[in-house]
Amino acid sequence: MAGTTVADGGLVERAFEAAAVELGVVPGTPDHAEKLAYVRATMGESKISVFRHLFGTEDLARRANTAFEKAYGDLLDGGLVEPIPGARAAIEELQRDGRTVVLTTGFARVTQDAILDALGWQDLVPLTLCPADAGGRGRPFPDMVLEAFVRTKAADGMRQVAVVGDTSYDVLSGVRAGAGMVAGVLTGAHAEDAHRASGATHVLASVAELPALLRGIG
Known part of the structure; x- marks a missing residue:
């Protein structure tokens, strides 16, 4: 997140x-x-x-x-949190396209819920996950990605799953889970070289580019 x-x-x-x-x-x-x-x-x-x-x-x-x-x-x-520009619109666009969106975090549930509350995002997506929801192991382990796959039943296999994040650990978790697309974004902690070194299939300027990319791939 x-x-x-x-x-x-x-x-x-x-x-x-x-x-x-x-x-x-x-x-x-x-x-x-x-x-x-x-x-x-x-x-x-x-x-x-x-x-x-x-x-x-x-x-x-x-x-x-x-x-x-x-x-x-x-x-x-103190009001020091806001959406990445275009992020909410991208999430809503993905869902209009029939895709299931899950938000994951390395924070504890109490912190994740506080962020969702601050943004008014509690009902934005059908599922949010923190490490405790997936047995306690966070990234770079693949557990949260796999948990999202199992809980949502939104895909027939992991090749239909896309993982997007701003850190090399996000990318590693997606690669280790066997996701079909693993994209790094440049709005957060790590730069393109870190994403590529971790196995990213794509690098995006921001998550706002994701809906168009997925539609282009089919």
Whole structure:
């Protein structure tokens, strides 16, 4: 969602700052810089998985994740989130074309719901998924893509599934799931070279280009 259909103005990094302070990571130190670099490199991954890597123990990871979710929610309350230009129209156009759209995220459900509420998108699509909805493993694992396939029953096989995202982890999850189309978009965390290196079949300026692309492919 963030970076693909939703512009959050860098709220992930700002919320990480709050989580890091909560766990005693001092801004301006090499430790802080190293952890922030890892957060940037793993955009799209389940946030609890990121914190497990950064802080080592389950207790510290959960403390960091709770602080992150609270900080992100507080920032959302400040109105600092909006749709990527053309994203809602693209979703509605895809659905008019008879396609089923599922929104997935590396955030926890509470954060995902807060974003949907902030945008007025709670009823926009028939299904939204976070890592916990797919057994707990987020990207780059294929689990959320496969869960969407199983739950919606909208396709006869994975070759009829298109995965679109702004990070290399989004692309990897689609490739690993066997999706017929895996597109990277340039409105978020990673550039074209990262998408191509991860196996993207297409790179789009934004998700707004997706309906026309799919109609062209058939």
